[in-house]
Amino acid sequence: MGDKLITGIVYCKIEESYGPKPYFHFPSELNEEIRTSACIKSVTLLTAEKGHVPDSLVFIPFPSLKLKAIIKFIEWEDETKRGNVGLSTVVLLFREFNDVIFYKYVKNLESIFNELEKDVKRFEKAKQDISNLSISFVSFYEKILAVLEELKRREVEAKELEPFPHIHHDDFSPEDYILKLIVLGDPGVGKTSIVLKYTDNAFNRIYIPTIGVNISEKKLIFKDSRITLSIWDIGGQSKFDLFRRNYYQGADVFALVFDLTNKKSFDNLLNWYNDIKRYLRKNNNLFGFIIGNKSDLTNLESVEQKDISRLTKDLGLEYFQTSALTGENIEKVFRSISTKFLAKAP
Known part of the structure; x- marks a missing residue:
């Protein structure tokens, strides 16, 4: 199910000297074009908002890749950064065909994104090794798939016959x-x-x-x-x-x-x-x-x-x-x- 529903996850950071940069991606075979596009587009969107970091999840399309994505923007205090703020994005990529699944069930996924946000902030503030963050992202991936699998099960098992009101x-x-x-x-x-x-x-x-x-x-x-x-x-x-x-x-x-x-x-x-x-x-x-x-x-x-x-x-x-x-x-x-x-x- 994972291969069909989720194309990959990319974690991007904004570096003053390099600009947007993919720091972590999953699965490991996710190609470079997708990783780079995910970072450039998500960070560009953040830049267009003049530094305002949206609290809610954001959907963006990647037409040339036939993909769409859910973006979670994250900021944390960092005295080494301009404005004393560090900025990053979590990009969850999926095929265009599956967009109605994510549009319908995005509310069910918000808490999982929020959990990851807490882990990312702890990681960035402590300036830990990237391997520590990879554990959080794999767990995030598995939790998303588990929720979608359960939602699919409920939908498939729903009653086939749904009458209009007052039908006997x-x-x-x-x-x-x-x-x-x-x-x-x-x-x-x-x-x-x-x-x-x-x-x-x-x-x-x-x-x-x-x-x-x-x-x-x-x-x-x-x-x-x-x-x-x-x-x-x-x-x-x-x-x-x-x-x-x-x-x-x-x-x-x-x-x-x-x-x-x-x-x-x-x-x-x-x-x-x-x-x-x-x-x-x-x-x-x-x-x-x-x-x-x-x-x-x-x-x-x-x-x-x-x-x-x-x-x-x-x-x-x-x-x-x-x-x-x-x-x-x-x-x-x-x-x-x-x-x-x-x-x-x-």
Whole structure:
């Protein structure tokens, strides 16, 4: 599991004469490019904050390496340093595909990072040999993996059938339905967050990296019918254009997602709609929804309701406003999808 979830750990220090420098890394075979990139980017981020050291964990991407990382910034008193302060970073690297796992469970990892921070401060203040610190980092690595393994076990063992409220299990027919939902929209609008909020599946996903697709399943009982909801969260980057259209095939329903704080993502919805209709025009039973996400950021909204109403009316699509952060209307969206699907089902 470690090889799949965690790429490596790098401990970086800011030296006045050398700049950012990787002092320790694990595992030992972690290549130099990754180690150097981890240090330069994490320290640059700290420099951009003009010396302010964030208390919380920070996520940063490494697109060229297809990695992401959680950063813990550490400072301690050191009279030999400029400003009497020593600065370092702990960089936990993982593959891009696994980011939803770490986003979902980052709170479960905070205490382990805090334990390591205490060890690092003791080490740096005492100016001990680096071998003493290596023991702490290996222990940190093992604790992170143990927590993730336990979280995975809980998720996998969770009940497969999660009915909507007020559904009785005793009265459903043996009829099974498979509903394919494709979720589309510009990068960064919160498609993956919406799917994760509903399915609660950080580990139980299938990823197809060549086209940037996350596939999740949700089994549920709704209106006396068993439904397997297959959700295809399709990457919005232009590099996936040629592949994406093949995965529209067989869709029963589509959801077009935009960011309420990003006007461009709303303006692009018509392009996404036309793309679907171009390749699925023979599917007469296809239906869809528009989702305006990030409703929790009300003070930052840049899309006017009159424009949303006009577009939904022109396209004949139902509209929902959601927040993947708070969960607002997430359940309602998927309930409506199931209701409409069953109404069209033979």
